[in-house]
Amino acid sequence: MPMIAVTPSWDNNTRRMVVNHDYINAVTDAGGIPAVIPPIGDAERLRAALDRCDGLLLTGGDDVNPACYGEEKLPCCGELTPERDFAEPVLIRRAMERGIPILGICRGMQILNATLGGTRYQDIALQFSNALKHPCYDIPADDAHTMRLLPDTLLRRVMGTDQCMVNSRHHQAVKKLAPGLRASAQAPDGLIEGMEAADGRPILCVQWHPESIQRRLPEHLRLFRWLVTEAGK
Numbered sequence: 001m002p003m004i005a006v007t008p009s010w011d012n013n014t015r016r017m018v019v020n021h022d023y024i025n026a027v028t029d030a031g032g033i034p035a036v037i038p039p040i041g042d043a044e045r046l047r048a049a050l051d052r053c054d055g056l057l058l059t060g061g062d063d064v065n066p067a068c069y070g071e072e073k074l075p076c077c078g079e080l081t082p083e084r085d086f087a088e089p090v091l092i093r094r095a096m097e098r099g100i101p102i103l104g105i106c107r108g109m110q111i112l113n114a115t116l117g118g119t120r121y122q123d124i125a126l127q128f129s130n131a132l133k134h135p136c137y138d139i140p141a142d143d144a145h146t147m148r149l150l151p152d153t154l155l156r157r158v159m160g161t162d163q164c165m166v167n168s169r170h171h172q173a174v175k176k177l178a179p180g181l182r183a184s185a186q187a188p189d190g191l192i193e194g195m196e197a198a199d200g201r202p203i204l205c206v207q208w209h210p211e212s213i214q215r216r217l218p219e220h221l222r223l224f225r226w227l228v229t230e231a232g233k
């Protein structure tokens with residue numbers, strides 16, 4: 001059974017790791033074993049921990065430090081987690097070296113894009129004109145807006161549809177894609193909410209939270225099935 005490395009959130013006030021159990025359920029529902037790798041400050045140990053795993057799941061959380069993509073932090077940028085900003089790029093580079101699959105969700109999409117040289121809007125409402133309301137944190141049904149999955153993408157193939165309903169719990173989004181990545185999903189206002197490797201490497205990222213809706217909307221479970229299946233190869 002493939003073992004999937006899961007990155008936790010880190011609360012510096014209480015010095016605790018936190019992982020939403022939806023991520024754990026989604027990995028187990030898809031047939032994998034979740035293994036949480038703490039954001040330790042030692043790159044060698046991080047790489048050694050990842051080497052015992054077969055795939056990488058980058059979870060949501062606080063904003064990525066704009067310094068990671070060469071920008072000043074604006075007042076509209078949210079809380080940062082320096083521990084994750086250090087650990088996750090180490091894990092991403094190692095996963096890519098080994099060719100094991102990466103599924104990046106929300107912050108996971110942003111840190112992967114930043115690690116490979118992309119940038120992002122520090123706040124959509126302030127920096128992207130005519131944006132939909134993307135920070136929707138308290139909608140009971142969790143359905144926020146539709147998503148168009150772009151033609152000839154791995155994402156569309158994996159989800160088996162060209163459109164789906166998604167939740168939206170983000171106030172940031174990709175501005176410039178990193179070299180080697182291409183857009184795979186677009187919100188009705190034009191924002192990029194999905195990206196993948198342009199050269200066929202096993203990298204899928206989405207801005208929404210499939211882990212929260214995969215038991216109700218099975219096309220979202222397919223993302224985790226893809227991760228576990230690729231990890232088993």
Ligand code: MN
Nearest residue numbers: 134167168187
């Ligand atoms: Mn959105």
